[in-house]
Amino acid sequence: MQYIQGEARNQGSLFPVSLEELVPDDHLVRVIEAYVGRLDLGVMGFGKVQPRKTGRPSYDPADLLKLYLYGYFQRIRSSRRLEAECQRNVEVMWLLGRLAPDFKTIADFRKDNGAAFQATCRAFVQFCRQVGLIGGELVAIDGSKFQAVASSRKHLSLKRLKRQQEKLERHIADYLAQLDAGDEADASEAIDRTAVKAALQQLQSKHADNLTNQALMQEQNLEQFVVGEPDAKMMRTHRGPRVAYNIQTAVDGEHCLILHHEVTQDCTDNQQLEPMATAAKAVLEQEALVVTADAGYSNGEQLQACEDANITAFVPPNRAVNTQGDGQHFERSAFSYDESTDSYQCPAGKALQLKQLNRGNRIYAASAQDCAHCPLKTQCTQAKQRYLSRHVHEAAFERMEKRMQAHPDMMIRRRSIVEHPFGNLKQWLFGNGRLLMRHFSGARSEMSLAVQAYNLKRAINVLGARRVIELLA
Structure with missing residues (x-):
């Protein structure tokens, strides 16, 4: 056969x-x-x-x-x-x-054609809206770090430069000491002064460059700088610190299509909730919007801004916990706030009055005399009196907590919506590799093309290629 x-x-x-x-x-x-x-x-x-x-x-x-x-x-x-x-x-x-x-x-x-790629990306999202692929009922927001072109070795920071400066100064001192020792030694024991001087000159040149870099960064109020990629920053990733960009996405809950994306250089997400939610709302052309995000977006100012823009946000609170007394002391929730008197009442029934303002936060304190004779003091504080701080947007946090308690499944829905696009982009398209283009303009161009490819793939998977061609005709 x-x-x-x-x-x-x-x-x-x-x-x-x-x-x-x-x-x-x-x-x-x-x-x-x-x-x-x-x-x-x-x-x-x-x-x-x-x-x-x-x-x-x-x-x-x-x-x-x-x-x-x-x-x-x-x-x-x-x-x-x-x-x-x-x-x-x-x-x-x-x-x-x-x-x-x-x-x-x-x-x-x-x-x-970076700006044009962004325009075509928005055009395809509008096409998806017209054919019913986008519901607009729930939008999930998330961010992920995408590694930039530049190597981590090109990263400069003031802290790192100062450590290098101290190290260089120690080496320079050692070489100078060798030269002094060579002057005092006999001719038979003399060291190779030519080699030492050459090494010393190289160290002094590096030291001068180091001081120049520090001066330039301090003059421009920069804490870090990446040579060849000034728009990128050193960020924490799942693979350790990397020079990267923080890519933000707003994903529709209907078919996990990316409504809006943004390339940022913020190392954290806590300033991105309202800008991304507002951009998604503009894309959807809706009067109101419901969004969800993880605890990294917890920020009172951002929550209040969302409420002002008629955006209902579901974000788990990410706030400091009580660490006094091995965490055995009364938590903030044990104190009740009275808005009419702007005061707190402690578990013993005593009042904590407003004492001062600290960077917008309101600091409340109990009377030292009340605390001294309180039978619950050992469960409350180790200090002379109990203090509480109230965030300037505490009311927004409280409303958020009530919404989260009423919808405990919201975080499960968030994961099922927003983790899907990033998983596809990183594994399917980028292969866990890095961006190929430098600067904000290059990163934006690449992400616009990547998002278009992802949305196109989703549309074909949902509708089928023949139906997409019919709708595009």
Whole structure:
């Protein structure tokens, strides 16, 4: 019995197969063709939309946009690899009509059209709204760290520079001591002064550079700086400290589509709740919105800002706990607040009156005499009197806690919505790798293309390629 045999390579054919016959009707490239065909690239902000009347013709930006959308969908982000795909991939040949731009043309298109990529990303979200893929009933917000191009060795911080300065000064002192010892030694015991002087000069040069870097950073009020990637910062990640960007997403609860994303350099999420919720609300064009996020977004000022914007937020409180007396003392919840008198009542029935304001927080204190004769003092405080602090937006925290108690399943819903996109982006698209482009502009361009590819994939998975093509037509 023989194996299945293929065609001979020199076998001719009376009717050569066309590219159209090689691409199925429900293929991804046909979805991309239909999507890009309905975009007004001039309105989106792409350059070279109108061909020049003189000079060498340029590539149509629609073709290069198709190439990038296909590439990011297929986990191909490198311009050199996209160039290779144009010459060997039948799907890309069909999509571009056998065009084969060089890698520099492909790379420049991504570099020069960052704002246009963001516009096309927003356009696809609006298309998803029109066809009913976005419900707008619940939006989950989350952030994740994406590693930047720069290496951690390029990271400078004032604390690290000062440690290096002390180390360099010790080495310089050691070499100077060697030179002094060489002056006092006999000729037979003399050290190699030339080698010592060369090493000393190198150390002094590094020391001068260190002081210069410190002075420049202090002049610009910078705590850290990354050489070659000034917009990125050293951040904590699941793989340890990395030079990275904090990518924020607002995800719709209906089909886990990303409504809005933002590239930030904030190392934490506690200032991102209201900006992301407001942006998602604008995308949805709704008067009110319900959002949920994890405890990293717990911030009284942000909670109050959401309420002012008619946004109902569900965020677990992330607040300091009682650490006095090994945690055996009365918690804040044991004290009741009276808004009419602006005072607290302790478990013994005594009042804690407002004593001072500290950075916006209100500090309340019990009478030292009341505490001295209180039978519950050992359960309350080790100090002479009990103090309580009330956040300037304490009322917003209290309303939040009531909402969380009324909806204990909200955190489970949050995880099922917002963890899905980041898992896909990091594992499926980036392969746990780093961004390829530098600075905010490059990171925004890459994330816009990545989010478009993710949303496109979700739409195809939910509706099917044929239905998406029909709706785009």
